Amino acid sequence: MEAINAPKGVPDYVPPRSRDFYTVQEQLSAPARLSGYEYIELPVFEATELFERGVGASTDVVQKEMYTFTDRGDRSITLRPEGTAGVMRAVIENRLDKGSLPVKLWYRGPFFRAERPQHGRYRQLQQVGVEVIGSVDPIIDAEVIAIADQSYRSLGLQDFHLDLTSLGCSNCRPTYRVLLQEFLKRCDLDQETRARAELNPLRVLDDKREVVVAQLVNAPLMIDSLCEQCQQHYDEVREYLRVFGVSWNETPRMVRGLDYYTRTTFEFVHPGLGAQSGIGGGGRYDGLMSELGGAELSGIGFGLGVDRTLLACEAERLTPLRKGILDVCVIPVEAESRTQGVALLVQLRRAGIAADICVDNRSIKSAMKVANNTNAPLVLIIGPDELETQSVIIKEMSSGDQQSVLAEPTTLIPQLQEMLSTLREEQS
């Protein structure tokens, strides 16, 4: 039979790297949980219109990167390309916006974009995200950014930086937009870029081609055209960021791909990933809730890329991520000791000790090899001799020391637990 391959651009995480992936996902969400954010579990597909309205029909994401299909009821369904729109929909639908504000939520899971895959860019990507709805307090902006920052730090990442700017609001951005468009009209640009200047002039600022970049040196910047409220808000955000102990780069030319962002906008960048250097990003969105039929509430959030963060960890060679997952490996010598071995295994697992048993009647030599490969710090050997004396051999793998002890749960289990905890202390 012919083997079947995974669809294009979707990653498999297999052991042992899957352990790292899992650890990264856990660590990325830990700071949000520590900050009182509640978990929200959402569907992976939504009505297509949610993203058209929420993310913005003019964005590349909506125009050419969505997995859209018609279901059996003839409804247009789309696999979610990002998280914020779905969270807003659920908040509105479940009336969370009518309760006490702000609503602080975190989520995680897969997202889908039909892009051409490359290093750090997949068609199914995993994100950990956070959204705060119903507050414009700049403390919230700073907190959200600080949580993301802490997420990366808790993994031990160091070589990343935070890009920060303000994109203004519905008062000041339109004015700036016209200003920028007039500037762009005087530039020598190709047709495609001209079209973009009409549709979304800010995006032109992000162009990486030298011919374009050279012409944009003196382009007007949003940051210089902020209205009084936006300026004050941005000043305060930065003030609180200092209190949170977060440092950043001012990047007035930063542009994000989703239409809903206003005011505070940020991106975490890691230089070790190649072209796809953004490991997370987010910002404030003033109009999104009402655009999706909810109350006039502002929100702010971020999405952190789990896949890319893992790549960043690997780029920094953060190997302490990888630990064995077993505490103890049980080795029954000779077939007659298998039953007692399983009985032992049950005791261990019930006591919360991560344990496995060598099967398939391997020779003790070969079983030791298998046990060694699991990285379990302790091995329990039980054979005919031990059956006779109702004992078991505990072997400490790193030193090779071993001792025979009574296979009595009330004494064996505490002893193992003590050995494991001293071993853990030695390790750290």
Added chain:
RNA sequence: GUGGGUGUAGCUCAGCUGGUAGAGCGCUGCGUUGUGGUCGCAGAUGCCGCGGGUUCAAGUCCCGUCACUCACCCCA
């Protein structure tokens, strides 16, 4: 959607100007008497991505195709 690169053992790869395949790691076994990691010895494993062409002969050249990959675009 556009361009470049690569496809040879489980993994990482070597195979110069064409003569039917190699290394390292891993795996299996052995180094006697119930014990892994180091070391030594032995061994197994390949439709050389797929299809066609040139040739006495192709992993090696040509064409096509598929897959993977990197970059542009865009983004986590």
